[in-house]
Amino acid sequence: MEKKNIYILAIESSCDDTSAAVLCNKKKLSNVVATQKIHEEYGGVVPELASRAHQQNIVPVVHQALSKANIDKKQLSAIAFTRGPGLMGSLLVGASFSKSLALGLDIPLIEVNHMQAHILAHFIEEEGVKTPPFPFLAMTISGGHTQIVLVRNYFDMEILGETLDDAVGEAFDKSAKLLGLPYPGGPLLDKYAQLGNPKAFPFPTPKVAGLDFSFSGLKTSILYFVQKNVKQNPEFLTEHLNDICASIQYTIIKILMEKLKKAVQQTGIKEIAIGGGVSANSGIRTALKESEKTLGWSTYIPKFEYCTDNAAMIGIVGYLKYKEGAFTDQRVTTKARYSI
Structure with a gap:
Protein backbone atom coordinates (compact mmCIF):
# COMPACT_ATOMS: atom_id res chain seq x y z
CA MET A 1 0.00 0.00 0.00
CA GLU A 2 1.39 3.43 -0.97
CA LYS A 3 2.37 5.65 1.96
CA LYS A 4 0.23 8.80 2.15
CA ASN A 5 2.18 12.05 1.95
CA ILE A 6 1.82 14.47 4.84
CA TYR A 7 1.63 18.15 3.81
CA ILE A 8 2.32 20.69 6.54
CA LEU A 9 1.77 24.43 6.17
CA ALA A 10 4.03 26.14 8.70
CA ILE A 11 3.86 29.73 9.96
CA GLU A 12 6.60 31.58 11.85
CA SER A 13 6.04 35.08 13.29
CA SER A 14 8.03 35.22 16.53
CA CYS A 15 9.94 38.44 15.86
CA ASP A 16 10.20 40.64 12.76
CA ASP A 17 10.16 38.10 9.91
CA THR A 18 6.86 36.78 8.55
CA SER A 19 7.47 33.34 7.10
CA ALA A 20 5.38 30.51 5.65
CA ALA A 21 6.58 27.15 4.35
CA VAL A 22 5.11 23.97 2.95
CA LEU A 23 6.69 20.60 3.71
CA CYS A 24 5.88 17.24 2.16
CA ASN A 25 6.97 14.82 4.88
CA LYS A 26 10.56 15.92 5.71
CA LYS A 27 11.11 17.67 2.39
CA LYS A 28 10.72 21.44 1.98
CA LEU A 29 8.59 22.46 -0.99
CA SER A 30 8.65 26.21 -0.24
CA ASN A 31 10.02 28.56 2.41
CA VAL A 32 8.98 32.21 1.98
CA VAL A 33 10.28 34.95 4.29
CA ALA A 34 9.13 38.60 4.30
CA THR A 35 11.71 40.71 6.15
CA GLN A 36 10.55 43.93 7.78
CA LYS A 37 12.82 46.84 6.77
CA ILE A 38 11.02 49.42 8.93
CA HIS A 39 13.09 48.61 12.05
CA GLU A 40 16.40 49.71 10.49
CA GLU A 41 15.71 53.42 11.10
CA TYR A 42 15.08 52.69 14.81
CA GLY A 43 18.24 50.63 15.32
CA GLY A 44 16.29 47.62 16.61
CA VAL A 45 12.96 45.79 16.45
CA VAL A 46 9.94 47.87 17.54
CA PRO A 47 7.34 45.30 18.77
CA GLU A 48 4.24 47.33 17.85
CA LEU A 49 5.49 47.96 14.31
CA ALA A 50 6.49 44.31 13.98
CA SER A 51 3.00 43.02 14.77
CA ARG A 52 1.40 45.48 12.34
CA ALA A 53 3.77 44.42 9.56
CA HIS A 54 2.95 40.73 10.26
CA GLN A 55 -0.75 41.53 9.75
CA GLN A 56 0.05 43.06 6.35
CA ASN A 57 2.42 40.28 5.28
CA ILE A 58 0.84 37.05 6.48
CA VAL A 59 -1.81 36.52 3.78
CA PRO A 60 0.47 37.24 0.77
CA VAL A 61 3.32 35.19 2.32
CA VAL A 62 1.07 32.14 2.90
CA HIS A 63 -0.40 32.51 -0.61
CA GLN A 64 3.13 32.62 -2.08
CA ALA A 65 4.27 29.57 -0.07
CA LEU A 66 1.31 27.51 -1.33
CA SER A 67 1.85 28.70 -4.93
CA LYS A 68 5.60 27.93 -4.88
CA ALA A 69 4.90 24.48 -3.43
CA ASN A 70 2.23 23.95 -6.11
CA ILE A 71 -0.17 22.80 -3.39
CA ASP A 72 -3.85 23.57 -2.95
CA LYS A 73 -4.87 24.37 0.63
CA LYS A 74 -7.33 21.45 0.48
CA GLN A 75 -4.33 19.07 0.25
CA LEU A 76 -2.90 20.24 3.58
CA SER A 77 -2.72 17.67 6.41
CA ALA A 78 -2.14 20.17 9.24
CA ILE A 79 -1.01 23.68 10.13
CA ALA A 80 1.99 24.23 12.40
CA PHE A 81 2.72 27.60 14.00
CA THR A 82 5.17 29.17 16.45
CA ARG A 83 3.61 29.33 19.92
CA GLY A 84 6.69 30.98 21.49
CA PRO A 85 9.08 32.25 22.65
CA GLY A 86 9.01 35.66 20.98
CA LEU A 87 7.29 39.04 20.87
CA MET A 88 3.71 38.61 22.09
CA GLY A 89 2.09 40.84 19.43
CA SER A 90 3.99 39.10 16.63
CA LEU A 91 3.19 35.61 17.94
CA LEU A 92 -0.52 36.48 18.21
CA VAL A 93 -0.76 37.32 14.50
CA GLY A 94 0.69 33.96 13.44
CA ALA A 95 -1.30 31.99 16.01
CA SER A 96 -4.65 33.68 15.19
CA PHE A 97 -4.18 33.16 11.46
CA SER A 98 -3.17 29.50 11.95
CA LYS A 99 -6.13 28.78 14.23
CA SER A 100 -8.61 30.34 11.79
CA LEU A 101 -7.21 28.52 8.76
CA ALA A 102 -7.08 25.15 10.57
CA LEU A 103 -10.66 25.65 11.71
CA GLY A 104 -11.81 26.66 8.22
CA LEU A 105 -10.09 23.67 6.58
CA ASP A 106 -11.05 21.32 9.44
CA ILE A 107 -7.49 20.02 9.82
CA PRO A 108 -5.25 19.61 12.91
CA LEU A 109 -3.37 22.50 14.50
CA ILE A 110 0.18 21.93 15.81
CA GLU A 111 2.02 24.26 18.20
CA VAL A 112 5.82 24.54 17.91
CA ASN A 113 8.49 25.84 20.26
CA HIS A 114 10.69 28.23 18.26
CA MET A 115 13.93 27.16 20.01
CA GLN A 116 13.17 23.47 19.52
CA ALA A 117 12.61 24.24 15.84
CA HIS A 118 16.08 25.84 15.47
CA ILE A 119 17.54 22.54 16.69
CA LEU A 120 15.30 20.25 14.62
CA ALA A 121 15.92 22.28 11.43
CA HIS A 122 18.81 19.83 10.95
CA PHE A 123 16.26 17.14 10.08
CA ILE A 124 14.80 18.91 7.02
CA GLU A 125 15.68 16.59 4.15
CA GLU A 126 18.33 18.23 1.96
CA GLU A 127 20.50 16.51 -0.64
CA GLY A 128 24.08 16.09 0.58
CA VAL A 129 23.33 17.38 4.11
CA LYS A 130 23.93 14.95 6.98
CA THR A 131 21.70 14.91 10.06
CA PRO A 132 23.09 14.54 13.61
CA PRO A 133 22.63 11.17 15.34
CA PHE A 134 21.10 11.04 18.84
CA PRO A 135 22.28 11.96 21.38
CA PHE A 136 23.94 15.22 20.30
CA LEU A 137 24.77 18.63 21.76
CA ALA A 138 23.04 21.62 20.20
CA MET A 139 24.21 25.18 20.61
CA THR A 140 21.37 27.57 19.80
CA ILE A 141 22.70 31.06 19.23
CA SER A 142 20.41 33.91 18.21
CA GLY A 143 19.43 37.51 18.94
CA GLY A 144 17.31 36.42 21.90
CA HIS A 145 18.91 33.17 23.08
CA THR A 146 22.20 31.43 23.81
CA GLN A 147 21.88 27.83 25.01
CA ILE A 148 23.70 24.52 25.07
CA VAL A 149 21.15 21.73 24.86
CA LEU A 150 21.51 17.97 25.25
CA VAL A 151 19.26 16.40 22.60
CA ARG A 152 18.38 12.77 23.39
CA ASN A 153 15.69 12.48 20.72
CA TYR A 154 13.28 14.75 18.80
CA PHE A 155 11.28 15.71 21.89
CA ASP A 156 13.62 14.93 24.78
CA MET A 157 15.87 17.96 25.26
CA GLU A 158 17.66 19.31 28.33
CA ILE A 159 19.21 22.77 28.67
CA LEU A 160 22.74 22.35 30.09
CA GLY A 161 23.67 26.03 30.03
CA GLU A 162 22.22 29.37 28.91
CA THR A 163 22.96 33.08 29.02
CA LEU A 164 22.55 34.86 32.34
CA ASP A 165 22.02 38.24 30.64
CA ASP A 166 22.41 39.19 26.96
CA ALA A 167 22.15 36.73 24.10
CA VAL A 168 25.11 36.34 21.75
CA GLY A 169 23.22 37.91 18.81
CA GLU A 170 22.49 40.95 20.97
CA ALA A 171 26.19 41.14 21.89
CA PHE A 172 27.10 41.20 18.17
CA ASP A 173 24.43 43.78 17.26
CA LYS A 174 25.11 46.10 20.21
CA SER A 175 28.88 45.93 19.70
CA ALA A 176 28.33 46.85 16.05
CA LYS A 177 26.12 49.77 17.14
CA LEU A 178 28.94 51.05 19.41
CA LEU A 179 31.17 51.04 16.32
CA GLY A 180 28.62 53.15 14.41
CA LEU A 181 27.44 50.33 12.14
CA PRO A 182 23.77 50.34 11.01
CA TYR A 183 21.19 47.81 12.29
CA PRO A 184 21.33 44.84 12.09
CA GLY A 185 25.04 45.14 12.78
CA GLY A 186 25.97 41.50 13.46
CA PRO A 187 26.38 40.47 9.80
CA LEU A 188 28.36 43.67 9.07
CA LEU A 189 30.67 43.05 12.03
CA ASP A 190 31.27 39.55 10.63
CA LYS A 191 32.02 41.00 7.18
CA TYR A 192 34.63 43.48 8.48
CA ALA A 193 36.08 40.89 10.88
CA GLN A 194 37.13 38.74 7.93
CA LEU A 195 39.45 41.57 6.82
CA GLY A 196 41.03 42.27 10.24
CA ASN A 197 43.50 40.90 12.78
CA PRO A 198 41.63 38.99 15.55
CA LYS A 199 44.50 39.50 18.02
CA ALA A 200 44.81 43.28 17.48
CA PHE A 201 42.80 44.31 20.56
CA PRO A 202 42.42 41.89 23.49
CA PHE A 203 39.02 41.98 25.23
CA PRO A 204 38.29 40.24 28.56
CA THR A 205 36.30 36.99 28.67
CA PRO A 206 33.84 36.61 31.59
CA LYS A 207 34.39 33.99 34.28
CA VAL A 208 31.02 32.25 34.56
CA ALA A 209 30.59 28.95 36.40
CA GLY A 210 29.35 25.79 34.67
CA LEU A 211 28.00 25.96 31.16
CA ASP A 212 26.19 29.30 31.48
CA PHE A 213 27.14 32.37 29.44
CA SER A 214 27.39 36.11 30.10
CA PHE A 215 27.93 38.84 27.51
CA SER A 216 27.01 42.04 29.38
CA GLY A 217 30.53 42.52 30.79
CA LEU A 218 32.11 42.16 27.36
CA LYS A 219 29.67 44.73 25.96
CA THR A 220 30.64 47.19 28.72
CA SER A 221 34.36 46.67 28.09
CA ILE A 222 33.84 47.38 24.37
CA LEU A 223 31.95 50.59 25.26
CA TYR A 224 34.81 51.82 27.50
CA PHE A 225 37.39 50.78 24.88
CA VAL A 226 35.59 52.81 22.18
CA GLN A 227 35.10 55.87 24.42
CA LYS A 228 38.74 55.91 25.57
CA ASN A 229 40.26 55.51 22.10
CA VAL A 230 37.88 57.89 20.29
CA LYS A 231 38.68 60.56 22.90
CA GLN A 232 42.38 60.22 22.07
CA ASN A 233 41.82 59.95 18.30
CA PRO A 234 38.42 60.88 16.76
CA GLU A 235 39.29 58.82 13.65
CA PHE A 236 40.13 55.68 15.66
CA LEU A 237 37.06 53.65 14.64
CA THR A 238 37.43 54.45 10.94
CA GLU A 239 41.17 53.69 10.95
CA HIS A 240 40.89 50.39 12.86
CA LEU A 241 37.37 49.11 12.05
CA ASN A 242 38.43 45.76 10.56
CA ASP A 243 40.78 44.94 13.44
CA ILE A 244 38.22 45.97 16.10
CA CYS A 245 35.51 43.83 14.48
CA ALA A 246 37.90 40.88 14.16
CA SER A 247 38.94 41.20 17.83
CA ILE A 248 35.33 41.39 19.07
CA GLN A 249 34.30 38.41 16.95
CA TYR A 250 37.34 36.41 18.09
CA THR A 251 36.45 37.04 21.76
CA ILE A 252 32.77 36.08 21.35
CA ILE A 253 33.67 32.87 19.49
CA LYS A 254 36.28 32.05 22.14
CA ILE A 255 33.56 32.32 24.85
CA LEU A 256 31.21 30.03 22.88
CA MET A 257 33.86 27.44 22.02
CA GLU A 258 35.22 27.21 25.58
CA LYS A 259 31.73 26.40 26.89
CA LEU A 260 31.17 23.85 24.12
CA LYS A 261 34.47 22.12 24.96
CA LYS A 262 33.38 21.98 28.60
CA ALA A 263 30.01 20.46 27.59
CA VAL A 264 31.78 17.79 25.51
CA ILE A 301 25.81 23.28 10.44
CA PRO A 302 22.46 24.11 8.81
CA LYS A 303 22.06 25.76 5.42
CA PHE A 304 22.00 29.57 5.69
CA GLU A 305 18.28 29.46 4.81
CA TYR A 306 17.54 27.58 8.05
CA CYS A 307 19.77 29.64 10.35
CA THR A 308 17.67 32.79 10.64
CA ASP A 309 13.97 32.67 11.57
CA ASN A 310 12.08 30.71 8.92
CA ALA A 311 8.93 28.60 8.69
CA ALA A 312 10.56 25.46 7.26
CA MET A 313 12.05 24.72 10.69
CA ILE A 314 8.54 25.09 12.19
CA GLY A 315 7.29 22.72 9.48
CA ILE A 316 9.75 19.92 10.29
CA VAL A 317 8.65 19.99 13.96
CA GLY A 318 5.04 20.05 12.73
CA TYR A 319 5.69 16.94 10.63
CA LEU A 320 7.38 15.08 13.52
CA LYS A 321 4.53 16.01 15.89
CA TYR A 322 1.91 15.01 13.28
CA LYS A 323 3.47 11.53 13.15
CA GLU A 324 3.07 11.35 16.95
CA GLY A 325 -0.51 12.67 16.82
CA ALA A 326 0.57 15.59 19.04
CA PHE A 327 -2.11 18.10 18.05
CA THR A 328 -3.21 21.33 19.74
CA ASP A 329 -6.74 22.55 20.32
CA GLN A 330 -8.18 25.99 19.53
CA ARG A 331 -7.78 27.20 23.14
CA VAL A 332 -3.97 27.32 22.84
CA THR A 333 -2.40 30.65 23.85
CA THR A 334 0.92 32.13 22.77
CA LYS A 335 3.86 32.38 25.19
CA ALA A 336 6.48 35.15 25.09
CA ARG A 337 8.71 32.99 27.32
CA TYR A 338 8.62 29.31 26.46
CA SER A 339 11.35 26.91 27.56
CA ILE A 340 12.18 23.78 25.58
Whole structure:
Protein backbone atom coordinates (compact mmCIF):
# COMPACT_ATOMS: atom_id res chain seq x y z
CA MET A 1 0.00 0.00 0.00
CA GLU A 2 1.39 3.43 -0.97
CA LYS A 3 2.37 5.65 1.96
CA LYS A 4 0.23 8.80 2.15
CA ASN A 5 2.18 12.05 1.95
CA ILE A 6 1.82 14.47 4.84
CA TYR A 7 1.63 18.15 3.81
CA ILE A 8 2.32 20.69 6.54
CA LEU A 9 1.77 24.43 6.17
CA ALA A 10 4.03 26.14 8.70
CA ILE A 11 3.86 29.73 9.96
CA GLU A 12 6.60 31.58 11.85
CA SER A 13 6.04 35.08 13.29
CA SER A 14 8.03 35.22 16.53
CA CYS A 15 9.94 38.44 15.86
CA ASP A 16 10.20 40.64 12.76
CA ASP A 17 10.16 38.10 9.91
CA THR A 18 6.86 36.78 8.55
CA SER A 19 7.47 33.34 7.10
CA ALA A 20 5.38 30.51 5.65
CA ALA A 21 6.58 27.15 4.35
CA VAL A 22 5.11 23.97 2.95
CA LEU A 23 6.69 20.60 3.71
CA CYS A 24 5.88 17.24 2.16
CA ASN A 25 6.97 14.82 4.88
CA LYS A 26 10.56 15.92 5.71
CA LYS A 27 11.11 17.67 2.39
CA LYS A 28 10.72 21.44 1.98
CA LEU A 29 8.59 22.46 -0.99
CA SER A 30 8.65 26.21 -0.24
CA ASN A 31 10.02 28.56 2.41
CA VAL A 32 8.98 32.21 1.98
CA VAL A 33 10.28 34.95 4.29
CA ALA A 34 9.13 38.60 4.30
CA THR A 35 11.71 40.71 6.15
CA GLN A 36 10.55 43.93 7.78
CA LYS A 37 12.82 46.84 6.77
CA ILE A 38 11.02 49.42 8.93
CA HIS A 39 13.09 48.61 12.05
CA GLU A 40 16.40 49.71 10.49
CA GLU A 41 15.71 53.42 11.10
CA TYR A 42 15.08 52.69 14.81
CA GLY A 43 18.24 50.63 15.32
CA GLY A 44 16.29 47.62 16.61
CA VAL A 45 12.96 45.79 16.45
CA VAL A 46 9.94 47.87 17.54
CA PRO A 47 7.34 45.30 18.77
CA GLU A 48 4.24 47.33 17.85
CA LEU A 49 5.49 47.96 14.31
CA ALA A 50 6.49 44.31 13.98
CA SER A 51 3.00 43.02 14.77
CA ARG A 52 1.40 45.48 12.34
CA ALA A 53 3.77 44.42 9.56
CA HIS A 54 2.95 40.73 10.26
CA GLN A 55 -0.75 41.53 9.75
CA GLN A 56 0.05 43.06 6.35
CA ASN A 57 2.42 40.28 5.28
CA ILE A 58 0.84 37.05 6.48
CA VAL A 59 -1.81 36.52 3.78
CA PRO A 60 0.47 37.24 0.77
CA VAL A 61 3.32 35.19 2.32
CA VAL A 62 1.07 32.14 2.90
CA HIS A 63 -0.40 32.51 -0.61
CA GLN A 64 3.13 32.62 -2.08
CA ALA A 65 4.27 29.57 -0.07
CA LEU A 66 1.31 27.51 -1.33
CA SER A 67 1.85 28.70 -4.93
CA LYS A 68 5.60 27.93 -4.88
CA ALA A 69 4.90 24.48 -3.43
CA ASN A 70 2.23 23.95 -6.11
CA ILE A 71 -0.17 22.80 -3.39
CA ASP A 72 -3.85 23.57 -2.95
CA LYS A 73 -4.87 24.37 0.63
CA LYS A 74 -7.33 21.45 0.48
CA GLN A 75 -4.33 19.07 0.25
CA LEU A 76 -2.90 20.24 3.58
CA SER A 77 -2.72 17.67 6.41
CA ALA A 78 -2.14 20.17 9.24
CA ILE A 79 -1.01 23.68 10.13
CA ALA A 80 1.99 24.23 12.40
CA PHE A 81 2.72 27.60 14.00
CA THR A 82 5.17 29.17 16.45
CA ARG A 83 3.61 29.33 19.92
CA GLY A 84 6.69 30.98 21.49
CA PRO A 85 9.08 32.25 22.65
CA GLY A 86 9.01 35.66 20.98
CA LEU A 87 7.29 39.04 20.87
CA MET A 88 3.71 38.61 22.09
CA GLY A 89 2.09 40.84 19.43
CA SER A 90 3.99 39.10 16.63
CA LEU A 91 3.19 35.61 17.94
CA LEU A 92 -0.52 36.48 18.21
CA VAL A 93 -0.76 37.32 14.50
CA GLY A 94 0.69 33.96 13.44
CA ALA A 95 -1.30 31.99 16.01
CA SER A 96 -4.65 33.68 15.19
CA PHE A 97 -4.18 33.16 11.46
CA SER A 98 -3.17 29.50 11.95
CA LYS A 99 -6.13 28.78 14.23
CA SER A 100 -8.61 30.34 11.79
CA LEU A 101 -7.21 28.52 8.76
CA ALA A 102 -7.08 25.15 10.57
CA LEU A 103 -10.66 25.65 11.71
CA GLY A 104 -11.81 26.66 8.22
CA LEU A 105 -10.09 23.67 6.58
CA ASP A 106 -11.05 21.32 9.44
CA ILE A 107 -7.49 20.02 9.82
CA PRO A 108 -5.25 19.61 12.91
CA LEU A 109 -3.37 22.50 14.50
CA ILE A 110 0.18 21.93 15.81
CA GLU A 111 2.02 24.26 18.20
CA VAL A 112 5.82 24.54 17.91
CA ASN A 113 8.49 25.84 20.26
CA HIS A 114 10.69 28.23 18.26
CA MET A 115 13.93 27.16 20.01
CA GLN A 116 13.17 23.47 19.52
CA ALA A 117 12.61 24.24 15.84
CA HIS A 118 16.08 25.84 15.47
CA ILE A 119 17.54 22.54 16.69
CA LEU A 120 15.30 20.25 14.62
CA ALA A 121 15.92 22.28 11.43
CA HIS A 122 18.81 19.83 10.95
CA PHE A 123 16.26 17.14 10.08
CA ILE A 124 14.80 18.91 7.02
CA GLU A 125 15.68 16.59 4.15
CA GLU A 126 18.33 18.23 1.96
CA GLU A 127 20.50 16.51 -0.64
CA GLY A 128 24.08 16.09 0.58
CA VAL A 129 23.33 17.38 4.11
CA LYS A 130 23.93 14.95 6.98
CA THR A 131 21.70 14.91 10.06
CA PRO A 132 23.09 14.54 13.61
CA PRO A 133 22.63 11.17 15.34
CA PHE A 134 21.10 11.04 18.84
CA PRO A 135 22.28 11.96 21.38
CA PHE A 136 23.94 15.22 20.30
CA LEU A 137 24.77 18.63 21.76
CA ALA A 138 23.04 21.62 20.20
CA MET A 139 24.21 25.18 20.61
CA THR A 140 21.37 27.57 19.80
CA ILE A 141 22.70 31.06 19.23
CA SER A 142 20.41 33.91 18.21
CA GLY A 143 19.43 37.51 18.94
CA GLY A 144 17.31 36.42 21.90
CA HIS A 145 18.91 33.17 23.08
CA THR A 146 22.20 31.43 23.81
CA GLN A 147 21.88 27.83 25.01
CA ILE A 148 23.70 24.52 25.07
CA VAL A 149 21.15 21.73 24.86
CA LEU A 150 21.51 17.97 25.25
CA VAL A 151 19.26 16.40 22.60
CA ARG A 152 18.38 12.77 23.39
CA ASN A 153 15.69 12.48 20.72
CA TYR A 154 13.28 14.75 18.80
CA PHE A 155 11.28 15.71 21.89
CA ASP A 156 13.62 14.93 24.78
CA MET A 157 15.87 17.96 25.26
CA GLU A 158 17.66 19.31 28.33
CA ILE A 159 19.21 22.77 28.67
CA LEU A 160 22.74 22.35 30.09
CA GLY A 161 23.67 26.03 30.03
CA GLU A 162 22.22 29.37 28.91
CA THR A 163 22.96 33.08 29.02
CA LEU A 164 22.55 34.86 32.34
CA ASP A 165 22.02 38.24 30.64
CA ASP A 166 22.41 39.19 26.96
CA ALA A 167 22.15 36.73 24.10
CA VAL A 168 25.11 36.34 21.75
CA GLY A 169 23.22 37.91 18.81
CA GLU A 170 22.49 40.95 20.97
CA ALA A 171 26.19 41.14 21.89
CA PHE A 172 27.10 41.20 18.17
CA ASP A 173 24.43 43.78 17.26
CA LYS A 174 25.11 46.10 20.21
CA SER A 175 28.88 45.93 19.70
CA ALA A 176 28.33 46.85 16.05
CA LYS A 177 26.12 49.77 17.14
CA LEU A 178 28.94 51.05 19.41
CA LEU A 179 31.17 51.04 16.32
CA GLY A 180 28.62 53.15 14.41
CA LEU A 181 27.44 50.33 12.14
CA PRO A 182 23.77 50.34 11.01
CA TYR A 183 21.19 47.81 12.29
CA PRO A 184 21.33 44.84 12.09
CA GLY A 185 25.04 45.14 12.78
CA GLY A 186 25.97 41.50 13.46
CA PRO A 187 26.38 40.47 9.80
CA LEU A 188 28.36 43.67 9.07
CA LEU A 189 30.67 43.05 12.03
CA ASP A 190 31.27 39.55 10.63
CA LYS A 191 32.02 41.00 7.18
CA TYR A 192 34.63 43.48 8.48
CA ALA A 193 36.08 40.89 10.88
CA GLN A 194 37.13 38.74 7.93
CA LEU A 195 39.45 41.57 6.82
CA GLY A 196 41.03 42.27 10.24
CA ASN A 197 43.50 40.90 12.78
CA PRO A 198 41.63 38.99 15.55
CA LYS A 199 44.50 39.50 18.02
CA ALA A 200 44.81 43.28 17.48
CA PHE A 201 42.80 44.31 20.56
CA PRO A 202 42.42 41.89 23.49
CA PHE A 203 39.02 41.98 25.23
CA PRO A 204 38.29 40.24 28.56
CA THR A 205 36.30 36.99 28.67
CA PRO A 206 33.84 36.61 31.59
CA LYS A 207 34.39 33.99 34.28
CA VAL A 208 31.02 32.25 34.56
CA ALA A 209 30.59 28.95 36.40
CA GLY A 210 29.35 25.79 34.67
CA LEU A 211 28.00 25.96 31.16
CA ASP A 212 26.19 29.30 31.48
CA PHE A 213 27.14 32.37 29.44
CA SER A 214 27.39 36.11 30.10
CA PHE A 215 27.93 38.84 27.51
CA SER A 216 27.01 42.04 29.38
CA GLY A 217 30.53 42.52 30.79
CA LEU A 218 32.11 42.16 27.36
CA LYS A 219 29.67 44.73 25.96
CA THR A 220 30.64 47.19 28.72
CA SER A 221 34.36 46.67 28.09
CA ILE A 222 33.84 47.38 24.37
CA LEU A 223 31.95 50.59 25.26
CA TYR A 224 34.81 51.82 27.50
CA PHE A 225 37.39 50.78 24.88
CA VAL A 226 35.59 52.81 22.18
CA GLN A 227 35.10 55.87 24.42
CA LYS A 228 38.74 55.91 25.57
CA ASN A 229 40.26 55.51 22.10
CA VAL A 230 37.88 57.89 20.29
CA LYS A 231 38.68 60.56 22.90
CA GLN A 232 42.38 60.22 22.07
CA ASN A 233 41.82 59.95 18.30
CA PRO A 234 38.42 60.88 16.76
CA GLU A 235 39.29 58.82 13.65
CA PHE A 236 40.13 55.68 15.66
CA LEU A 237 37.06 53.65 14.64
CA THR A 238 37.43 54.45 10.94
CA GLU A 239 41.17 53.69 10.95
CA HIS A 240 40.89 50.39 12.86
CA LEU A 241 37.37 49.11 12.05
CA ASN A 242 38.43 45.76 10.56
CA ASP A 243 40.78 44.94 13.44
CA ILE A 244 38.22 45.97 16.10
CA CYS A 245 35.51 43.83 14.48
CA ALA A 246 37.90 40.88 14.16
CA SER A 247 38.94 41.20 17.83
CA ILE A 248 35.33 41.39 19.07
CA GLN A 249 34.30 38.41 16.95
CA TYR A 250 37.34 36.41 18.09
CA THR A 251 36.45 37.04 21.76
CA ILE A 252 32.77 36.08 21.35
CA ILE A 253 33.67 32.87 19.49
CA LYS A 254 36.28 32.05 22.14
CA ILE A 255 33.56 32.32 24.85
CA LEU A 256 31.21 30.03 22.88
CA MET A 257 33.86 27.44 22.02
CA GLU A 258 35.22 27.21 25.58
CA LYS A 259 31.73 26.40 26.89
CA LEU A 260 31.17 23.85 24.12
CA LYS A 261 34.47 22.12 24.96
CA LYS A 262 33.38 21.98 28.60
CA ALA A 263 30.01 20.46 27.59
CA VAL A 264 31.78 17.79 25.51
CA GLN A 265 34.05 16.95 28.45
CA GLN A 266 31.07 16.67 30.82
CA THR A 267 28.83 14.57 28.56
CA GLY A 268 31.34 12.67 26.43
CA ILE A 269 29.22 13.58 23.37
CA LYS A 270 31.21 14.75 20.34
CA GLU A 271 28.29 15.25 17.96
CA ILE A 272 27.75 19.04 17.82
CA ALA A 273 24.96 20.87 15.98
CA ILE A 274 24.37 24.62 15.86
CA GLY A 275 21.23 26.59 15.13
CA GLY A 276 19.77 30.09 15.34
CA GLY A 277 20.54 33.30 13.47
CA VAL A 278 24.12 33.65 14.73
CA SER A 279 25.00 30.23 13.28
CA ALA A 280 25.24 32.09 9.95
CA ASN A 281 28.38 33.80 11.33
CA SER A 282 31.46 32.81 9.30
CA GLY A 283 33.80 32.83 12.31
CA ILE A 284 31.66 30.35 14.26
CA ARG A 285 31.35 28.08 11.24
CA THR A 286 35.14 28.11 10.75
CA ALA A 287 35.81 27.42 14.45
CA LEU A 288 33.44 24.44 14.40
CA LYS A 289 34.98 23.02 11.24
CA GLU A 290 38.45 23.39 12.83
CA SER A 291 37.24 21.45 15.88
CA GLU A 292 36.59 18.42 13.66
CA LYS A 293 40.34 18.25 12.91
CA THR A 294 41.71 19.32 16.30
CA LEU A 295 39.18 17.81 18.74
CA GLY A 296 37.65 14.94 16.76
CA TRP A 297 34.14 16.39 16.88
CA SER A 298 31.47 15.77 14.24
CA THR A 299 29.79 19.08 13.51
CA TYR A 300 26.45 19.83 11.87
CA ILE A 301 25.81 23.28 10.44
CA PRO A 302 22.46 24.11 8.81
CA LYS A 303 22.06 25.76 5.42
CA PHE A 304 22.00 29.57 5.69
CA GLU A 305 18.28 29.46 4.81
CA TYR A 306 17.54 27.58 8.05
CA CYS A 307 19.77 29.64 10.35
CA THR A 308 17.67 32.79 10.64
CA ASP A 309 13.97 32.67 11.57
CA ASN A 310 12.08 30.71 8.92
CA ALA A 311 8.93 28.60 8.69
CA ALA A 312 10.56 25.46 7.26
CA MET A 313 12.05 24.72 10.69
CA ILE A 314 8.54 25.09 12.19
CA GLY A 315 7.29 22.72 9.48
CA ILE A 316 9.75 19.92 10.29
CA VAL A 317 8.65 19.99 13.96
CA GLY A 318 5.04 20.05 12.73
CA TYR A 319 5.69 16.94 10.63
CA LEU A 320 7.38 15.08 13.52
CA LYS A 321 4.53 16.01 15.89
CA TYR A 322 1.91 15.01 13.28
CA LYS A 323 3.47 11.53 13.15
CA GLU A 324 3.07 11.35 16.95
CA GLY A 325 -0.51 12.67 16.82
CA ALA A 326 0.57 15.59 19.04
CA PHE A 327 -2.11 18.10 18.05
CA THR A 328 -3.21 21.33 19.74
CA ASP A 329 -6.74 22.55 20.32
CA GLN A 330 -8.18 25.99 19.53
CA ARG A 331 -7.78 27.20 23.14
CA VAL A 332 -3.97 27.32 22.84
CA THR A 333 -2.40 30.65 23.85
CA THR A 334 0.92 32.13 22.77
CA LYS A 335 3.86 32.38 25.19
CA ALA A 336 6.48 35.15 25.09
CA ARG A 337 8.71 32.99 27.32
CA TYR A 338 8.62 29.31 26.46
CA SER A 339 11.35 26.91 27.56
CA ILE A 340 12.18 23.78 25.58
